[in-house]
Amino acid sequence: MGKEANGSAERVCRPPTLEDVAARAGVSRALVSIVMREVPGASDTTRRRVLAIAEELNYRPDGRARLLAGRRTRLLGVTLALNNPFHADVAEGIYAAAEPLGYQVVLSAITRTRTPGQALETLLSYRCEAAVLVGSLVSRKRLGALAERMPVVVVGQPSPHPAVDVVRAADADGMRLAVEHLVQLGHRRIAHTDGGRAPASADRRKGYRAAMKRHGLTDVSSVIGGGEREEDGAAVARILTEDGLPDAVITYNDRSAVGLLDVFARSGIAVPGQVSVVGYDDSQVARLPYLRLTTVSQDITMLARLTVQRAVARLENEPVAHREVVLAPHLVVRGTTARPATARESGS
Amino acid sequence: MGKEANGSAERVCRPPTLEDVAARAGVSRALVSIVMREVPGASDTTRRRVLAIAEELNYRPDGRARLLAGRRTRLLGVTLALNNPFHADVAEGIYAAAEPLGYQVVLSAITRTRTPGQALETLLSYRCEAAVLVGSLVSRKRLGALAERMPVVVVGQPSPHPAVDVVRAADADGMRLAVEHLVQLGHRRIAHTDGGRAPASADRRKGYRAAMKRHGLTDVSSVIGGGEREEDGAAVARILTEDGLPDAVITYNDRSAVGLLDVFARSGIAVPGQVSVVGYDDSQVARLPYLRLTTVSQDITMLARLTVQRAVARLENEPVAHREVVLAPHLVVRGTTARPATARESGS
DNA sequence: CGATCTGACTAGAGCGCTCTAGTACAGAAG
């Protein structure tokens, strides 16, 4: 005859459990579990009744217990750097792709005070079934140790380790697209601001060099270092302004393009009037109406979807053809590229 | 005499448990638990021995089981929008502040496909002990329901609900600082780009109006709407460029200042030569060497630290003087503000 | 009319921990 005034429930009393719902409904715990999991084994009538009582008691299944009791956790762990817009976009896509497949996502942030190792440790402690590493630099050794325990998918950069999956865009192709676009517009002196030690930077640099070579522009090709942040692009812009402008610049990513464009704007250098600029990523920032940055799109949504697909395929032992999934990038032409002003001298 | 070749462990065999370590060490599970938790009750000798065996077996405590078995979870839940730099900074600070106090952080992202409600639901299901809501818009009703279950701290904006804690900066004071700085420099026509319906926008707008009034500048005060993104600032810049420039602009946040500055740069409007600009937040972007944005600092690190302190205080039943912790903002003067070029006409 | 089947439901054993209430056994005090 306990009068459980749930409405005035204080924080003190613990949240209701399966047991409570079962008792109230006059059924077994197992049945309530069946209803809550929406698996077959209960009649429609009881299903509705149990659901109503659960609602009434404000019952919410205990994630910890579920994780512990189930034979599977269906948990996808993601490590990411919170301050990186590309990472954030990927994580968003992973959430969206995982939930329809019945997988949950758990994030573990890499920050100044929290190393990739710690972030991974946390994920492991929750026994997630697969690890998704978004553009973070984890040592080959650690990668190997991790891959021995669970499927690992590295996103957005190549990874040398034979045991990990990789989902990324073809960086060399992306650079080729950028170079070809600029060449077709009539540019020759096309510079590249690289990403230094940042993920995928090496591939993009190589792609740039190859593309320049193919167009017979090796002698005018120039790589200026480098980094992934706005200020890195800004620094390069200052160098270029002093040393003489090229016809066009392809940056390592959109972030560094932003810094570059800003310094150009302040120096009164017209884009695309005096110099064309191509970014990389097609992140949110490239679409800003006042920037309208021409950029190479990695199709982040697709990247995320394929990442989840791959992790799930590994978990469910589906056959996987290649360790690496490489997406074809495409160019998004916006407002920062145009024919050179002086270009009436057609042909080479 | 089973030969447990752990080195060649396949993914198939489950990770080792307390039991395994205990068996190997010839002690009870409870003792191993004591050692792993680093609580008193074991001799140094056994402690070392158990630790060595745990290491050898590559044992890692199971977070799910810990959470479930302990009388407390010591889990702090944080909901945040991944694409918001301010949120990311706060989350980073929360990690840093929580771990020394023995609390763990669990993130739950708000995305286009994941509502604040869903994000909260996830946190609840892991039975975190307190919820931290970073600048997200949760209905008053939902806030109330949540606060009945656990301590709730809202960060970076006022919240009307009497049951939730608030940690934020004094937005009106921040605007006062900005206005005073500009007035002292000799500006009169100081405009404000507001944040529209964004969190804290109302307070900043009010603070601006009050400060302008105090300086007898009501007739030249002007609020132009508004939004929290770069493009919102850019839109305002275009309006100002057409309708006539004020002496200075104070933006709702750094993001919108970035858009504003960019459009000014493109239109050949000199900052701070023709117009001074003050941002708000002192986020990473304000410190970019090519921007050097004068801005009102909320001291995000401190905001995060106080948020954690407050949540922990509630959990540990420490006395709490006021529901709201309001930090005094301060002005960070960088390169986007200066005396007006024509300012030799001293006095009013 | 007993044998078989099917759908709805239940009992109870875990999952890997934590934590309370103990036991065992030193050494010190009476």
Next chain:
DNA sequence: CTTCTGTACTAGAGCGCTCTAGTCAGATCG
């Protein structure tokens, strides 16, 4: 020799679920 104190350790009961192996009606069938 007993009693006491403290340290080192253990037994075992949970935490709130899931899941296997049932039970038990009632329908189906030869």
